[in-house]
Amino acid sequence: MFETIDLGCRKGRRTLFSGLGFSLGAGEVLHLAGSNGCGKTSLLRQIAGFAPLQSGQLRWQGQAVDARSHAWRARLAWCTHQPALKDALSVGENIRTSLRLAGVQLDDAAIRETLAQWQVAEQWSLAARLLSQGQRRRLALASLTLLARPLWLLDEPFNALDDTACRQLWQAIHRHAAAGGRVLFTHHAAVAGVRVLALEDFA
Numbered sequence: 001m002f003e004t005i006d007l008g009c010r011k012g013r014r015t016l017f018s019g020l021g022f023s024l025g026a027g028e029v030l031h032l033a034g035s036n037g038c039g040k041t042s043l044l045r046q047i048a049g050f051a052p053l054q055s056g057q058l059r060w061q062g063q064a065v066d067a068r069s070h071a072w073r074a075r076l077a078w079c080t081h082q083p084a085l086k087d088a089l090s091v092g093e094n095i096r097t098s099l100r101l102a103g104v105q106l107d108d109a110a111i112r113e114t115l116a117q118w119q120v121a122e123q124w125s126l127a128a129r130l131l132s133q134g135q136r137r138r139l140a141l142a143s144l145t146l147l148a149r150p151l152w153l154l155d156e157p158f159n160a161l162d163d164t165a166c167r168q169l170w171q172a173i174h175r176h177a178a179a180g181g182r183v184l185f186t187h188h189a190a191v192a193g194v195r196v197l198a199l200e201d202f203a
């Protein structure tokens, strides 16, 4: 079980959320919903350890988590608005480097097979700066699936994706959950059939 207990976030004089708690069991998917600027990204950044917890605690399997620890980062796969790519490097170099930094050993054939599933294998030798926004996002999602981490934190993962890629992402999310993974994602529109956490309930 992944749990957040009594999390809070203040920015300047504004409280974005307080007393926030939820749990996410194996195989669960949670839609983090709320209007622009209500704090969805801020919450994901706290969970991912990119911003300090201002209050409360994270727990994994009943144990308190240090969100800045290497052990915690090794449980997460994080996909943001702006996929982190080195623009001067090729697609292949980017993905090889990010997997190596994450400690994932895969040969190029395995990586290229996943890139092909996300329709970005043809861009293997292309400099990342030349990718379209949707291709950047597809590459980030291919990388997410290759990382094989139990908790996915996805910030507006459907942005810039065409209908085919949106369907593919849903399939990937459901496959991950079916394999016992957990997914917490933000999305501006309502999603049928997925549990919702309305962040503004904690404002």
Ligand SMILES: Nc1ncnc2c1ncn2[C@@H]1O[C@H](COP(=O)(O)OP(=O)(O)OP(=O)(O)O)[C@@H](O)[C@H]1O
Residues within 6 Å of the ligand: 011, 012, 013, 014, 016, 034, 035, 036, 037, 038, 039, 040, 041, 042, 043
């Ligand atoms: N110093 C500050 N003082 C007051 N408010 C601040 C300060 N810094 C940031 N904010 C506010 O904190 C909020 C941070 O929003 P965040 O990016 O977490 O929201 P979001 O729900 O992900 O938004 P979006 O849906 O637009 O991506 C914004 O409303 C921003 O204006």
